[in-house]
Amino acid sequence: MDTQQNTALTRALAEIPGPLPARGVIHIAIPHTDRFTVVGNHLAQHPDLSCTAVGIAVRIQSLPQGVEVGIKALAARCREGEKRIAAALRELEACGYLQRVRDRLPSGRTITRTVFCNQPTALLRPRQTASPRRPAVAATHQAPGPAPGPAEELTAAPAPAPDPAPDPAPTPPSPSPSPSPEPDMPEPPPVPPPPSFVTPLPPLFVPLVPNPTAPKPPPPPLPRPAEATPELDRAATALLSDLRRHTPEFTLSEADIRQLAPGVAAWLERAAHPDAIRRTLTTDLPHPLRRPALLLKHRLTALLPPPLPGVHDLAAPARPRVTVTPFQTCDGCDRVFRSPTPGHCRDCREHRAHRGDDTRTAAA
Template sequence: MDTQQNTALTRALAEVPGPLPTSGVIHISLPHTDRFTVVGNHLAQHPELSCTAVGIAVRIQSLPQGAKVGIKALAAHCREGEKRIAAALRELEAHGYLRRVRDRLPNGRIITRTVFCNRPAALLHPRRPAGAPPRPAKPEPAPAQASVQEPAPASVQEPAPAPVPAPMQEPAPLPASAPVPMQEPAPVQEPAPVPVCHPTAAPPAPELPVAPVAPPAPSAPLFVPRVPPPTAPKAPRRPLPRPGELTPELDRAATALLSDLHRHAPQFTLSEDDVRRLVPGVAAWLERAVRPDSIRRTLTDDPPQPLKHPAKLLAHRLTELLPPAPPGVDDLAALDRPRPRFTVTPFQTCDDCDRAFRSPTPGHCRDCRETRAAYAQAAA
C-alpha cells in the first residue's frame, strides 16, 4: 500500500504502437503545442561534437533574437563553468554552427555580432526557391564538321497523333407508319499512313575557333573556422633525440638514471622495454653536458594527475625540452677574446678656480689659461 503507482506512465506505455523493445530506450512522443524548438539530428547526433557543445547549441537555438549568448551570459543560466562553455562555443564555431563577426556601426563603434545557423550545411548548398522556374538545359554544341546526318531510328521518332473521327450525324426520324429499313454498317476506314520525312545531308559548317572554357572558380566557404577541427591532420611527432655515438658509458649512465626514477618519483615506474626505448634520449642529454640531477628534475617535475602513461610523458619531455649543444672551443675563444678599449680622458681640477675639466695632466682650465696669457701679454 505504501508503493506509489504511476498510472499515467502505464497508460502511456499501453498506447505505444507495436511491441515494446526488451532493451534500450522506449519513446513516448507527445505532440508539443507551445514552447518548443525544432532541432535536427545532424546536431543532436553529431559524431564530433561533445554533449556540452550540443546542449549549448540547443540552448542558443531556443533563445529569441537579440538574446545575450556570451560566455558569462550562458554561465549565469547553466551549471557548466566558463571554461567548458568557452570550449563548447569553439567547437560550434569550428563546425560552422556559430560565427562571431565584427561590425562597425555608423557612429564608428565596433561591435561583435554572434550568428547561429541551425543548418550550416544548407548554406554551402543553397536550394532553388519553390516558385522559381527551372533552369534551361544548355544545348549541346554541334560538331565542327557535320557530315551526312543519320536518320533517327523508328523507335525514337514520336508517332503522329491519330486523326480524330468526325461525330456521326443521327438520321432524321421517319414517320411511325413507314418501316425502318435495315442498313448495313459502313466499313471503318483506316487512317492514311503518315509520310515520314527523312533528313537530307546538311552542308558542312565552317570551322570556328573554340575558346577554352575556364573551370568555375571554387566558391569561398561562408564559415571559416578559427580553430582547426579535431579531424584535421596533425603534424607528425618529432623523433626521440639520439646521441652522436651511443658509447657504453653513456648507455650505462642513461639506464641507471631511468631505472632510478621511481625512487625519486614513484609514479615514474618504467618497464624494461620503456627503459631501453628511452635510453638514447637520455644519452643525448648526457652528451650535451647536462647533469643527471638536472635531467631527473626536468623529467619528473610537476607531472599531470593522474599520470596514465609515464613513458610517453618522458619521451615528450626528452624531445621538446632538449637543451642546445654546448659551445665548442672556438666559440669559447671568441668569447674570451679581448674587446677593443677606448681611452677616456680623466677629469682634472683647475689649480686656480677649482673647476673640473678633462685633461691627461693636471693644470689649469681653458679660461684660466686664457686669462694668464692675457696678463702676461699685458705685462710685456
C-alpha cells in the same frame, strides 16, 4: 501510497483519430502559442552530432541575443559539466553551427564573439539578386490572371478611365493627353537581372578548432647521441634507474629504460650535468601522472639543450688589419705627404715635369 499516474496523456491518447501504430513513438502534437523555438530536423537528427551537442545547440538557439554562451556560463545553466559542454561546442564548430571569433575593440581590448547559425547549409546555396522592376512587371501580369474575385473588378474600374480621353479629340486640348503616354513609352527597357552565382559561396562559419578525427602529425623522434659509446649508455641507464629514488612516480620498467636511454645519452653528450637532467625531468609534474614514460620522452625531446660552443666559437673575432701609409718629407719643398717611398710631393713632381717639357721645347 501508490505511484501517482498521469492520466492526461492517457486521455489525449484516446482522442487521437485513426488507428495507432503497433510500435514506436506516438506523437501528441499541441501547437505552441508562446515561448517556443523552431528547430530543424537537420540539427535534431544530425548523424555526426551527439545528443549533448544537439541539446546544447537547442539551448543556445532558445536564448535571446546577447546572452553569454561560454563554457562556464552554459555549465551554470545546464547539468552537464564543463568538459562535456566544451566537447559539444567543438562538435558544433566542426559542423558549422557555431563559430567563435576574436575581435579587437577600439579601446584595444580583445573579446571573443560567439556566432550561432540555426541552418548553416543555407549559407552555401547560390544567392540571386532580383531587378527592382521585376516585381512591378509580375504584378501587372498577375492582375489580369485571376478571373474571379472582386480584385479584378477594382482593377477593371480604372481601365475605362482612358476612354473619355478620345472624346475631346477634335478639340485642341486633345493632343495634351496623347503626349502623356509617349514619355512613358520611351522609358528604357527594364534592366535584366544580373546572373546568379554559378559557384557556391564559401562558408561563413569555418571551424576554428580542427576536427578531433583529423590525422595528427607524428611526434618528433627521440634524440640520439652522435656517437653511441658504452660509457654514455651505462650512464644514461643508471640515471633513469635512479629516478625512482628521488621521485617514486618514475618507477620505470626495463623496456622503458632501454627505450629512453638514447635520449638521456644525447643530453650527456652535450655536456649536461646529471643533476640538471634529473631536475628537468622530475620538476613540475602533472597530477595524477598516468604515463611517466611518455612524459619523459616528451621532455627529453622538447627540452634538449644545444651543444656547448667550442673554444674557437667563444673567441673574440680578430679585427681586420688596416695598412697605414707612412708620412714622407718632400725633397724639394719639405712638405709632408703620405707615400710608401720617399721622394717629391705631387706639386713638385708636376713642376719638375712641366719644367722638363719647357727645356725639351727650347732645345728643339
